[in-house]
Amino acid sequence: MEGVKPVRYAGITEAYVSRLDGLLRDPEYLNSPRGFASQEHIGVSFSIDDPRRRLIPMEIRRSNLVFNVAEVLWYFSGRDDLEYMSYYAPGIRRFVMGADALTGTAYGPRIFNFGSSGLDQWESVAETLRDDADTKRAVIQIYRPEELTVPGNPDVACTIGLQFLARDGRLNLVGYMRANDAYRGMASDIFSFTFLQELMARKLGLELGRYTHMVGSLHLYEPDLGPARRLVAAPRGGNSPDDRMPAMPSGDQRPHVERVMQIEEGLRTDAVRLGVSEIRTLGLPEYWRQIVAVFELYRRCKHRTRADDDGLLDELHPLYRHLMANRFPELSSTPRIKAQVS
Template sequence: MFPATYATFQQLYTSVLHEIADAYEYTVAPRGNASREITDVTLRLRNPRSRLAFLKQRPVNIVFNVAEVLWYLAGRDGLDMIAYYAPRLRDYSPDGRRLAGTAYGPKLFAPDNDGSTQWARVMDLLRRDADTKRAVLTFFGPAELADAANPDVSCSVSAQFLLREGHLHLSVAMRGNDAYTGLVSDVFAFTFLQEFAAAQLGARLGHYTHHVVSMHVNDTDAHRMERIVDADRNGSITEAAFTPAAMPTNASWEDIATVLAQEEKLRANTAAHDPDSVTALGLAPYWQHIVLLLEAYRQLHHSSAPVSPYLLAALDPAHRWLVEHRWPQRMPTGTR
């Protein structure tokens, strides 16, 4: 009846990997992808801001996590933005130009025939009726199964907001989730959207619940999973001391638009930033740190030189740790 509950995403993540490594229910191979699977998994994160894991055995790609949620917020489905951060996603595009299932942005934020969006309707509903049980966003569509060869079917089915006693909770239902890779980015994205919704509604941040019918790890990642599980067993994994940054309570679509405009310039390498120029954008520090992170990736992608130590020093401490451990060979001498 009550879900397994965790204080941090790192605790949630390692717990799921332990369960799959030690007590998986099935070995399956849908479309030839062999994996170990547990079913009907429900997990709760008490503090959705604690959406990152800090594991030396599996350095999270924080740049992709941020870029993916910005891609959603932009309402885009094109590969031009997201494949810059994750080229492998091109393999899931039927036409080489866009993604359908993976691209949740148009489903949430693209205007439909009446000029409104799923997101706007749900936000309006919550403002009118705080006790509603109808604040549901849907992702999976029946047409996605029309083509048996479709390489990109939505993993997420729905997301439901509950506004209770001034706290905005979010529950996401997924048909399947890759516990080693997808769980990391999905929880990051959905909790980010939850926090943005709370800001729009003037609500406090509630808990986040993640329900997955098929939680699995592909055999190709099994050795990586075992490395994390073994490290946890022998006490090599400790909880990071970073305090999760809080999104400004006045976070707005104008903030998102400013960040997206900078993202496009940095991706095209038509602009560059340093801490002073980012400050001059007039954004709150929370959004400044996101732009700084995108600038770090611009340097990683468009140059072979080490990332600027001045820039690294200005990153949010949690972001800096992740960048340093994800791309150690590109860090300036003496950084780590």
């Protein structure tokens, strides 16, 4: 008997709109966990055939590319510091219980320094896949049961784990979620997980397979019902560019990420300011120079030290340029700054 296959979408935009539409039209449950009214589907599963189609270029949504990239690089750097994440998402402070670090939201320490043994799950999974390409054991655990024992904990991990499956020369990934906010969290989570999928695939010399998202509770909170209805009703296409991110360079990306994060710190603290020519001479592959350019453009908005049209926005990949201009319209015209490089 043929097994039941998950619903498959070409990319995240199709999945996002479809799942919101289903929650709006035919919710399975209406409930209020912790007093937050929501509409819910349970036991949801779907796949995305092209994990590089991880961004939603719909103008009505105003996707935050900077946050998406910052979050996944924060994970990949093994960090949990609030200072970094609050620069890109100030509202995240409400999830912190009087500390300078995040717990459940910070997946990085769990991936690279798990438990009392400090296990590097990333390297353990990579080695498991190298030893046995057909393995079903290449799992990174995120959720920790002791999170439930913290009274009033506002920051319990939504992700249970990530399972990497190498099949026919392609690396597939299954993300297991205990819960997922369909309007806000799902898009960011899928971006991060498919980005990690590509990082692992490059490390192992494999092509990208598909991504499968499995969720215990997929829900839509009451305050987001109106925005979700408007988004589902909005036309797609139009002036939107192709929603596929470029491919990462071959090989292990760790050295490139470390260099990007060094530069990011300078930009975040406004100690470094970069123009087009400086970014071109950073010694990074084009893929990662584009990420640095995104961080620099955000620095200009955040620190209000902007530049006349030095062409940086135009240097971006069309998808990135569309997302940045849509999210930060102030980037279109600014007074000139002098570039500084350290």
